[in-house]
Amino acid sequence: MNYLPLFMDLRGRPVLLVGGGEMAAAKARMLVKAGADLVVVAPRLERELDELVQAGGARHIARPFRQADVADSALVYSATGDAAIDEHVAATARAAGVAVNVVDRQDLCDFITPAIVDRDPVVVGISTGGAAPVLARRLRASIEALLPARLGKLALFANDFRAAVKSKLESGAGRRRFWERFFDGPIADAFLGGDERTARRAALEAVNRPAEAPEVGTVHIVGAGPGDPDLLTMRAFRLLSHADLVIHDRLIGPDILDYVRRDAERLYVGKSRGNHSRTQDEINDLMVAYARQGRRVVRLKGGDPFVFGRGGEELDHVVAAGIPVEVVPGITAATGCAAAAGIPLTHRDHAGAVTFISGHGKDGGPDADWAALAKGGQTIVVYMGLSTAGEIAGQLIAHGMNPSTPAAIIANGTLPDQKVVRGTLAGLETLVADNGIESPALIVIGSVAALAAGSAEAPRLRAAS
Ligand SMILES: C[S@@+](CC[C@H](N)C(=O)[O-])C[C@H]1O[C@@H](n2cnc3c(N)ncnc32)[C@H](O)[C@@H]1O
CATH class of the missing domain: 1.10.8 (Helicase, Ruva Protein; domain 3)
Known part of the structure; x- marks a missing residue:
């Protein structure tokens, strides 16, 4: 180990910073945060440092560096970008026995500053000893994502x-x-x-009552998004890595389950149409029973728990049992799949509103205000609508919607095998059958559907045309 990590209390202590540009400003920001009594020596200050000085964060001495400036400093930083001045500052500080850091000149540094993740008072410093600063920044980004804001x-x-x-x-x-x-x-x-x-x-x-304090478990009802693990929220990611037990649905793929803590128990309670491995009542009871054993239960659901996911019923049940519960939103299939297929759900030239409906209401069939939906000027997104696609199209056409209204179907949206097909409202049922579309799939009806990129043309990063 070439560098020993230390955390230094700089509150109220004099620190000298030589230089007035951007590099100096970055150091100044950090030193002000640490409460240092900062003196900046530079003939001129660029905007950011000047603002910092005006705000009272540091004192400015407007002239070139002099040897006497280092006296009494706890630390010296040089960030002039001028090799001769930086070398002079470093030599002067060293001769006075003050530790010095020169930006971008590791050979002149007594100490280096790590990449920092700041959750004050929790602070993580990451260093590669100057060998790979970009790697240190990447590690910082990963740790940033791991550590909760609070x-x-x-x-x-x-x-x-x-x-x-x-x-x-x-x-x-x-x-x-x-x-x-x-x-x-x-x-x-x-x-x-x-x-x-x-x-x-x-x-x-x-x-x-530390000895016999009862272990109270928790339930987190967590949305896992439409399938691509990169679309998990940070909170979902953290909860998965801490859960004792994850109760999950059919739409949760193995790539997402990879984020579950290795020794956590996983319980599959998937439901597909007509094939319920557990009833909703059983799922409700399982969450409560496991939480009562003091476990941290994550109930992991596809998309967003509160969009056609019966998350509301699960929440009611857990609340009624007196178990602490939190709902963590996820990206719902409509927004996730539309983005992945290049369909803007609202668009000033096409649709001023968007409505999500289910192809299977409480009584089995689609249940909606067809007259209102048929009016046009909006986008309709149908969840679970494959087997009732013909009925939905029929209702909309019967209530006055133009049969040639564009429609698109997105199957396995956001996943590597995503499939996007386009057609019209009148041909919706055939579109499903002819393309062998299988669940999970989402139907988008409205003129925005014509903007969908076909499967072969739906890259993540679109090239400008
Ligand atoms: C029971 S609902 C759950 C919806 C979920 N709570 C959400 O917010 O996305 C399941 C339906 O969501 C849609 N769906 C979910 N994930 C999908 C995906 N990756 N691609 C297309 N449709 C999807 C399908 O219509 C599927 O039948």
Whole structure:
């Protein structure tokens, strides 16, 4: 290890920064965040640094660097971009015994600054020792995605209970177990989910009865998006990597299940039309039963849990059982598949509104206000409409919609085997049959459907034409 990672308390301490340009501004931002008493020496300041000085974040000495500037500094940074000046600053600082960093000149540096993930007071520094700065930035991006936005606040929240835990639990091992339960369980889950009241109540209960504190589980009803794992939300991703048990549907593919914690249990409760491996009541009861065992249950559903997903019924059931529950939205099939097929659902030249309907209502068939839908000037997206495509087209035409209205079908949207076919409303049923379209598929009706790119022409990144 060529560099020892250290975290330095710079609050109120003098730091010298030589240089007034963009590179200096980047360093200044970081030093101001760390609370340093920052002095910038440069004949002129570019806009960003000037604004920072005007805002009171640093003092500016408007002249070239002088040897005496380094005196009393805790650290010196040089970011002039002028090799001779940078070398002079580095040599002067070193002679005065002050550690120096020269931007983009590792050979002149006593210390280097890592790439930083900032969830103050939680801070992660990543360094490749200067060998591969781009790799360090990539690692930072991955860690950024992993760490919840409220992680720093969680650390401060935990700090509120430290003294109480110390006085209640004498043994170090007992305290460690307490904190593991605190950070791995429903207390942290509730806090990170934004429910500080529940988190505080549960934490107080646990502190006051640490030995026999009952393990209360949680249920997260999570949308997994339309299929492409890259379309998972960050929150879904984090919950999958912490869950004890994942109860999932048919539309959740193996690529998404790869994100589930390796030793978590997975329970398939898939439903396809006429083939329910578990009834909805059984699924509801399973969520509650497992949560009552103190487990963190993720109920993983395709798309968005609240769009034709019976997520509302599941939520009611878990709430009624008194289990802490959170709903995490996902990208619904309509928006995910439309984007993947190049269909804008609204468009000022085509559609001023969009309506999602189900091909299978509570009574089995499609159920909609056909007269309102047939009016045009809007986009209709049909979920679960393959077997009732003919009936839907018939209703819309009977209520006045032009039979030549464009229609498109997107099967396996966002997945590698996505298929997009185009036709008209009158030919919708034939379009399904002739192309061997199978579930899951989405039907889009309206003039925007004519904008769909066919399967062969639906690249992720469109080239400008
Ligand atoms: C029971 S609904 C669930 C919808 C889900 N909650 C959502 O927000 O997307 C299932 C239907 O969604 C549509 N669907 C889901 N994923 C799809 C995909 N990748 N491609 C096309 N249609 C999809 C199909 O119409 C499928 O029959």
